[in-house]
Amino acid sequence: MRLRPLLGAFTAVVILGSLTAAPARAETQASGTNAPAEAAALWKQRPDGFASLPGNGLEGTTGGQAGRHVSVSSLEELKTYAAAEEPLVIFLKGSITAQDYVKIPVTSNKSFIGTGAGVELVNAGFKLINVSNVIFRNFTVRDSYIPGDWDGKRPDNDRDGIQLDTSHHVWVDHMKFERMGDGMIDTRKDSDYLTYSWNVFADNNKALGVGWTSNAVTKMTIHHNWIRNTVQRNFSLDNTAAAHVYNNYLQDIGQYGMMGRNAAKVVLEDNYFTAVADPVVAKDPATEIVNRGNIFDSTRGRKDNVGSAFEPTQFYAYSKDNAATVPGLVSSSAGPRENKAPNTTAEVTVALDGTGDFASVQAAIGSIPVGNTQPRTITIKPGFYREAVNIWADRPNVTLRGATDDPADVVISYDTPANGAKFFGGTWGAAGSATLNVLAENTTVRNLTVENAYDEAVHGGSQALAVRTVADKITFENTRFLGNQDTYLADTTGRDATARTYLKNCYIEGDVDFLYGRGTAVFDGCTIHSLDRGSDTNNGYIVAPSTKNSNPYGFLIVNSTLTSDAAPGTVSLGRPWFASSDPNAHPMAVIRDSNLGNHIAVQGWSDMSGHAWTEGRFAEYNNTGPGAYINEFHPQLTAQEALKFTKDTFLGDWTPAAGA
Numbered sequence: 001m002r003l004r005p006l007l008g009a010f011t012a013v014v015i016l017g018s019l020t021a022a023p024a025r026a027e028t029q030a031s032g033t034n035a036p037a038e039a040a041a042l043w044k045q046r047p048d049g050f051a052s053l054p055g056n057g058l059e060g061t062t063g064g065q066a067g068r069h070v071s072v073s074s075l076e077e078l079k080t081y082a083a084a085e086e087p088l089v090i091f092l093k094g095s096i097t098a099q100d101y102v103k104i105p106v107t108s109n110k111s112f113i114g115t116g117a118g119v120e121l122v123n124a125g126f127k128l129i130n131v132s133n134v135i136f137r138n139f140t141v142r143d144s145y146i147p148g149d150w151d152g153k154r155p156d157n158d159r160d161g162i163q164l165d166t167s168h169h170v171w172v173d174h175m176k177f178e179r180m181g182d183g184m185i186d187t188r189k190d191s192d193y194l195t196y197s198w199n200v201f202a203d204n205n206k207a208l209g210v211g212w213t214s215n216a217v218t219k220m221t222i223h224h225n226w227i228r229n230t231v232q233r234n235f236s237l238d239n240t241a242a243a244h245v246y247n248n249y250l251q252d253i254g255q256y257g258m259m260g261r262n263a264a265k266v267v268l269e270d271n272y273f274t275a276v277a278d279p280v281v282a283k284d285p286a287t288e289i290v291n292r293g294n295i296f297d298s299t300r301g302r303k304d305n306v307g308s309a310f311e312p313t314q315f316y317a318y319s320k321d322n323a324a325t326v327p328g329l330v331s332s333s334a335g336p337r338e339n340k341a342p343n344t345t346a347e348v349t350v351a352l353d354g355t356g357d358f359a360s361v362q363a364a365i366g367s368i369p370v371g372n373t374q375p376r377t378i379t380i381k382p383g384f385y386r387e388a389v390n391i392w393a394d395r396p397n398v399t400l401r402g403a404t405d406d407p408a409d410v411v412i413s414y415d416t417p418a419n420g421a422k423f424f425g426g427t428w429g430a431a432g433s434a435t436l437n438v439l440a441e442n443t444t445v446r447n448l449t450v451e452n453a454y455d456e457a458v459h460g461g462s463q464a465l466a467v468r469t470v471a472d473k474i475t476f477e478n479t480r481f482l483g484n485q486d487t488y489l490a491d492t493t494g495r496d497a498t499a500r501t502y503l504k505n506c507y508i509e510g511d512v513d514f515l516y517g518r519g520t521a522v523f524d525g526c527t528i529h530s531l532d533r534g535s536d537t538n539n540g541y542i543v544a545p546s547t548k549n550s551n552p553y554g555f556l557i558v559n560s561t562l563t564s565d566a567a568p569g570t571v572s573l574g575r576p577w578f579a580s581s582d583p584n585a586h587p588m589a590v591i592r593d594s595n596l597g598n599h600i601a602v603q604g605w606s607d608m609s610g611h612a613w614t615e616g617r618f619a620e621y622n623n624t625g626p627g628a629y630i631n632e633f634h635p636q637l638t639a640q641e642a643l644k645f646t647k648d649t650f651l652g653d654w655t656p657a658a659g660a
Contacts, residue, residue: 043337044197047135047171049221049244051195053316056132061169061193063111063135064089071115075102075124082106082126091115092139097122101144101159101181108132114139117338125160125180128167128191136162138336140176141184147352147359150205150387152182160186168192176200176335179363183233187220188212194220200335203366205231211238216263219315223247224326226334229366229392231255234276240264244312246320249330250276251370252392256301259424260287265309269293270323272330275392275439277432278302283424295323298393301426331370343369349403351381361389361400361412368395377401380448382409388416393439393471402447407480407507410448412436417454418463418486430489434468444475444657451482461512465489469519474501475656484531485512490519490555495582498551502647502656513544515555516577518585520547522650523557530564530571530599539566539599541606543574545616547588553650554588554617562591562627564599571599575608576616588617590637590645600627604634619645 046052051061067087072078073094079102081090087109093116102124108131114120119139126141128134144159159181164170166189176199177184184201187194187210201207207230210218222245227234231254237243238261248271250257257279260266263286270293273279278301282289288307296303312318321329349356350364358364364378377399389412391398402410418433431437436450454464463486467476470491481487487510492499499519508515509529515521533539542562547554564571576587604620605613620628621637630636637645 043174047173047195048197048318049195049223049316050193050219050242051169051171051221053193055193056168058133058169058193061133061135061171061195063133063171064109065111067109072096078121079104082110082112089113092119092121094118095120095122096124098124101125103127103158103160103163105129106131106134108134111135111137112139113137114336119336119338126162128162128164128170130166132168132170134167134169135171135173136175137171137173138175140178140336141180142176142178144181145179145359145363146181147354148384148386149181150360150362150385152205157181160184162186163188164191164194165189166191168194170194172196172199174198174334174336176202178202178204178366179358179360180204182206183209186212187218190215190217192218194218196220196222196225198224198330198334199226201225201227201230203229203363206233208235209233209238210235210240210243211261213239215239216241216265218243220244223320224330224334225249226251226330228252229362231388234258236261237264237266238262240266242310242312242315243267246270246318247323247326247330248272249326249334250274250279251327252390252394253277253279254388254390256281256424258289259283260289262286264288265307266290267309267312270320270326271295272323272326273297273299274327275299275394278422278424280304281424282306293323295326343367344374345376346374347377347379349379349381350385352383352385353381356381360387361385362387365389365391365395365398368398370394372397375399379403380410383411385410385412386414387412388414388435390437391440391443396440396471397442398440399444399446400448401445405447405478407447407449407478411451412448413451413453415453415455416464417459418465420462430463430465430486431468431491433463434465434489436467438467438469438474439471441471442473443471444477445479446477447479449480449482451480452484452487454484456484461485469501470499472499473654473656474499476501476503476506478504479506481506481508483510483514485510485514486516487514488516490515490517490521492517492519495548495584500651500654502651504656511540513541513575513577515542516544516546518546518548518551518579520551520553520650521555522647523555523560524647526557526560528557528560528562530562530566532564532566535570536567537570539564539570541572541575543589544577544608545574545587545589546577546579546582546585547617549584549586551588555590556645556647556650557589557591558593558647560594562594562596562600562625564597566599568598568626569601572601572606573604574618575606575613576611576618577608578611586617587615590619590621591623592621592637592642592645594623595625596623596627598626600629602629602631602633604629621645
């Protein structure tokens, strides 16, 4: 398709405006510094920011506007035109899929533009090496993920969406990148004069890395991007001479948000961070980050603000939106301009063999709409899934289930210890160590195993959570939790909050305080296994509740079996945890109608950190087995008192779903 004779000399970047509906807001030129952007364009006809500036022999970024206009609908056509020496505007149509991953070499003076809804490049990416003047707009690059390689560490995994090495004047706009094998965009080796605007980066471990150089050369503008359900490099800005980052929406980030490294100079303004750990990190002494006007919602950890960096208006004029409007504006307008039909899919499948909708559990969770109201099920086929999984607070009403009745068939495993050092300082802490974080209400997990595989025998003792629950109305059924110290944390959103978890027919193992927290948890028909630490006197503690004094219901273990291979009489039923010496704590646990093995100590409960076990609300009732002592160290409920401590009283007005 050759359109240029029909269109005259009008730029290639304008051409898309005639192919799609006009945006709601008309383009205006910013006339002053930081002016309100109510009238700013959602769809610009030419790049803004650093990609628009002259440098390195170019007046700005125009892509292939000086050349022919061609259309491609196959991988071979795309590879051929991308490598051509002449300037080209390359229109992509439909879905273009590579059977085996390929990183397509791109030469200078190219525009890649998706035309129509649903344009995508699958299992492939682009490679720009020593080139300039390239534009990408209006299509999706997705699914080069190598099943099982969540960390992206396999030697053959260099499956980026776009890789730039020593390239300049590149504009990436209204694109979507999701589920790539490595990074979604890797900006490397002194690439310069770059603008990334109005893109979606989603459902990936690594998002956007910048650097791989000892020089501080790169100048880039990053605005109105939506980065969601990722872990690291959101962005990671290493040795940028000037990185202007504004009006981006970072949502549901597992490890860290925006990071400056080495001699990076970063201006970070009017962005919106929600559910992001360590949202702003200046990693090194020479890093300068100006942190102004940003909104931090449900975040924890670092919000660094160091140095003066630079002033963006020394380079260009720009308009920006109020940070409070960014989530709505960016989530509705970033990414390709296509018909965005609501996701009504009720069931998706995860598999490592290519037979599922997704190859990682976290990617499947990313497919659930924010604020989900309908029941949705993620079925996981048998396999070993090495990944840390977050069921985000804004993804409620989800069931995560193994595809068989045997929980050993599906294993979700990671190995982060709470005392493990973050590479940018500090430690991961209990919440950061959990293999599975359940943050959304009305979540159900069935028929699978979650383990924290941290090896304390090799590396030393540490908290290392398999599961942490935070939200209310969480159900586990036929699920195994494997760990050592602090295997399961029943948490809440705050000291004054309550959260209920119901665990039915589960298997949970550990050694030290491996059922703990301030939440309300009912363990019904569970096997609770204390690991043998090899001691003749002390092989650990089962529960360590930190229930608030105003909450009558902490932990209930009922109709369960307590087992161990440890020496007889060497395991304590539990101890009272006054977290951070909380004066409002009054730890509470009842163990009833259960079988207690001979590993249980004659003195059933233990003191903790200066607090006597009698400061807790501990009781037992109608237990059997060799560990079911009745003495002064095993306080017993009366039959009348026992009526107050049942599954129903603990769960209150909540009845878990049928089958639980």
